[in-house]
Amino acid sequence: MTLRLGFVPGATPDKWARAWRDRSPEPLEMILLEETDTPRAALDEDRVDMVLGRMPIEGDDLFCIPLYEEQPVVVVGKEHPAAAYDELTADEFADEQWALGVPEGITSRVEQLPFPPMTWKDAIEVAASGTAVVQVPMSVARLYQRKDVKAVAVTDLPTTRMALAWRKVDDGERTQAFVGVVRGRTTRSSR
Structure with a gap:
């Protein structure tokens, strides 16, 4: 069996x-x-x-x-200012658009765009375009790794x-x- x-x-x-x-x-x-x-x-x-x-x-x-x-990361496009860092705090992302909605632990200071439902892979593609960012577990960022994005560890978000x-x-x-x-x-x- x-x-x-x-x-x-x-x-x-x-x-x-x-x-x-x-x-x-x-x-x-x-x-x-x-x-x-x-x-x-x-x-x-x-x-x-x-x-x-x-x-x-x-x-x-x-x-x-x-x-x-699992360590939480925010995936950003290579041209995003956060891409210059390996790790940041949640507050550094308060002014971002979120492809999958604002994650727990982040307080958004901007009105969010109404993105349609999408998969993690699709959301990482949106991050690559520079339109929004996405928070995922590090293992998911590695699974959908691309040359045009960077995963930035967020030190004060809850782990998965x-x-x-x-x-x-x-x-x-x-x-x-x-x-x-x-x-x-x-x-x-x-x-």
Whole structure:
């Protein structure tokens, strides 16, 4: 039986997938979730057995293990004044137009343009044009990296937390074996 692992854009489950393949005869299917797809929906619709996604992934019927935090960045066009810096504070971006709306932790001092709904990839393209900027996790900025933009770390915005989640009804030896891989357990260690 194949273990189906869903993951959100920017997540990097490769090292865990390699370790699983080295340890388990059971196949692992890696399923990239669409940006508009929620980890919870993928679990609820039984498209995946486990999911690597951004918190919150909530529900009393789920197990959820927080894994690591992602640094927030603002992606700007190469000609933007912020592109001269590697990191800034949120206040430095108070006068910007935001392609995906003003992020939590930033107080805008300008009226925002009504941008249509768009993906992170589309928003980074808008940032490249110089029309607006976009805040994303660093992993997403790396995924959609372009030569005409720069990702500037924002030191005082909240981080994003990645987690591994699965339904309690699906908990068993197989899911616990994968949890062991994620937690760095060796084949000789026990829970």
